[in-house]
Amino acid sequence: MAFFHTHIITGPIRSRRLGLSLGVNLLPVRNKLCNYDCVYCECGWNTVEEAEPEQLPSPEAVGAALEKALTDLAAQGVRPDSITFSGNGEPTLHPDFGAIVPMVKDCAARFYPENPPGLTLISNATQIGRKEVAEALKLCQRVLLKLDAGTPAMYAQINRFQKGFRLGAYRQNQEAEAFFEELLRNLRAFPYPFTVQALLFRGEHEGQRLDNTSGAEWEAYCRQLAAIRPQGIMLYGLDRETPAKKLQKLSAEELERKAEDLRRRGFKNVSAFF
Numbered sequence: 001m002a003f004f005h006t007h008i009i010t011g012p013i014r015s016r017r018l019g020l021s022l023g024v025n026l027l028p029v030r031n032k033l034c035n036y037d038c039v040y041c042e043c044g045w046n047t048v049e050e051a052e053p054e055q056l057p058s059p060e061a062v063g064a065a066l067e068k069a070l071t072d073l074a075a076q077g078v079r080p081d082s083i084t085f086s087g088n089g090e091p092t093l094h095p096d097f098g099a100i101v102p103m104v105k106d107c108a109a110r111f112y113p114e115n116p117p118g119l120t121l122i123s124n125a126t127q128i129g130r131k132e133v134a135e136a137l138k139l140c141q142r143v144l145l146k147l148d149a150g151t152p153a154m155y156a157q158i159n160r161f162q163k164g165f166r167l168g169a170y171r172q173n174q175e176a177e178a179f180f181e182e183l184l185r186n187l188r189a190f191p192y193p194f195t196v197q198a199l200l201f202r203g204e205h206e207g208q209r210l211d212n213t214s215g216a217e218w219e220a221y222c223r224q225l226a227a228i229r230p231q232g233i234m235l236y237g238l239d240r241e242t243p244a245k246k247l248q249k250l251s252a253e254e255l256e257r258k259a260e261d262l263r264r265r266g267f268k269n270v271s272a273f274f
């Protein structure tokens with residue numbers, strides 16, 4: 001069953017990688033809005049290809065919901081470790097993302113002036129080439145950017161870049177394979193520290209074999225990482241139910257072996273989560 005965030009603010013939840021994490025969902029509640037349609041997405045398959053900015057929470061609504069949540073938490077003496085932009089789709093697609101991030105940072109500093117919670121972004125990285133998005137990411141303590149494939153063909157099959165997607169004035173007209181080159185260019189050129197996150201799995205969808213863990217595909221993935229030089233790498237296995245039904249979860253041992261392989265190749269700060 002698809003999993004949705006039903007409010008602007010969710011949690012806080014205890015996360016292994018982020019500690020106590022308060023979620024901020026800048027997407028619609030109860031449905032997904034994303035310019036990818038990953039075969040493993042916990043929100044299920046996309047149901048909308050076009051949307052208007054009015055369907056997203058306004059900066060004022062985000063500010064009010066966050067104020068309320070932090071008022072409640074502060075009254076209980078609770079301080080989140082992270083305020084985390086994630087949710088029902090891709091947060092950086094929000095047209096006011098560049099204004100919302102500093103507002104959230106200011107709000108966190110007001111409630112916890114001694115030790116404000118850091119901001120975390122979990123993103124598919126498709127918007128990092130936009131100046132206002134990059135500037136906002138500079139304010140985040142942790143930036144986790146998705147890269148699941150080393151070749152355009154595997155990228156197209158796993159992440160299913162949605163040609164034709166539209167949100168207000170933003171339109172996606174490229175083919176997946178062409179966009180993959182742009183994505184890699186933007187990751188290589190991104191000026192602020194970030195961690196790459198990858199979901200590793202094997203399986204099949206619509207008659208196509210999917211495997212980002214072995215052979216030439218894994219070698220290509222490692223070459224892309226070497227060119228991108230991220231500050232860290234987080235590897236994940238499948239967790240929740242996936243919309244594509246023939247995907248196989250890697251065992252904890254296998255995922256740890258992939259992490260060890262990356263460390264042997266000289267990558268720093270590699271961790272595996274299962």
Ligand code: SF4
Pocket residue numbers: 034035036037038040041042043088089090124
């Ligand atoms: S990028 Fe994230 S939200 Fe978008 S389809 Fe992929 S997993 Fe789902």
